[in-house]
Amino acid sequence: MQHHHSIIQEIFKGVSLSNDELDAIAPLFEKETYKKGAIIFKANDTVNDQYYIYEGCLRTYHIDDAGKEHTVxxxxxxxxxxxxxxxxxxxxxxxxxxVIEDAIVYKISNKNKDYLYTNFPQIQNFIVKKLEGAYAAFQKRIILSLSQSAKARYLIFLDTHSDLEKKLKNYHIASYLGITTESLSRIRKELYNH
Structure with a gap:
């Protein structure tokens, strides 16, 4: 049980929780392990869970009507x-x-999330703060993709996600930046040849 407590404390870093609260929260999360290349869900599936990443790297992507992949x-x-x-x-x-890199995740269903919010207001506040940060980051990303050159977007990606670049395939990065892999290669060549 102590291991479950430490996982919950890691997920909700900075939130003060008693042992009784940790006991009540731990069963709401389900541990899953995935190998690189696994698809957890795909477009048109029903999505009942969100995933806390304990280890590994994952990505969400959308495929448009023309069959082009867009990493979100x-x-x-x-x-x-x-x-x-x-x-x-x-x-x-x-x-x-x-799954981009072997992963351990802890998933929580929508139903269990609602239970958490109702019974643990300090966790609801924690999640709201996380969502506010994520929302701000998504808005910033939209503005950058609308207003910055491909090279500028790549440099910002490197600055923000330096730990990710080595884990990702070129086409993942290119689709995240909204450019072709050829453009990404050209930008890298330009940057590293100077």
Whole structure:
């Protein structure tokens, strides 16, 4: 049980929880392990869970009508990931969740999340703060993709996600930046030849 307590304390870093509260919260999370390349869910699936990443790297991506892949989010240790549109709106997923690097995640269902919010207001406040940060980051990313050059977007990606670049394939990074792999290669060549 002590191990479960430490996992919950890690997930909710900074939230003060008693042993009784930890006992009540631990069963709401389900541990899952995935191998690189696994698909946790795909577009048009029902999304009932969000995932806390304990180890590994995951990504969500959308495939447009022309068959082009668009990486929406990467997730690494201590991040939350899911298709939030499907999860919060109770509709089908529009994205696929793929494991980029072997991963251990702790998933929580929408029903269990609601139970957490109702019974543990300090956790609801914690989650709201996390979501506010994520929302701000998504807005910043949209503004950057609308207003910055591909080279500037790549440099910002490196600055923000330096720990990720070595784990990702070129086409993952290119699809996240909204450019072709050829453009990414050209930008890298330009940067590293100067």
């Amino acid at each position: 989010q990467f997730g690494i240790k201590d991040w939350w990931i899911t298709d939030f549109i499907g999860y919060f709106s109770n509709c089908k997923a529009i994205m696929t969740l793929e």
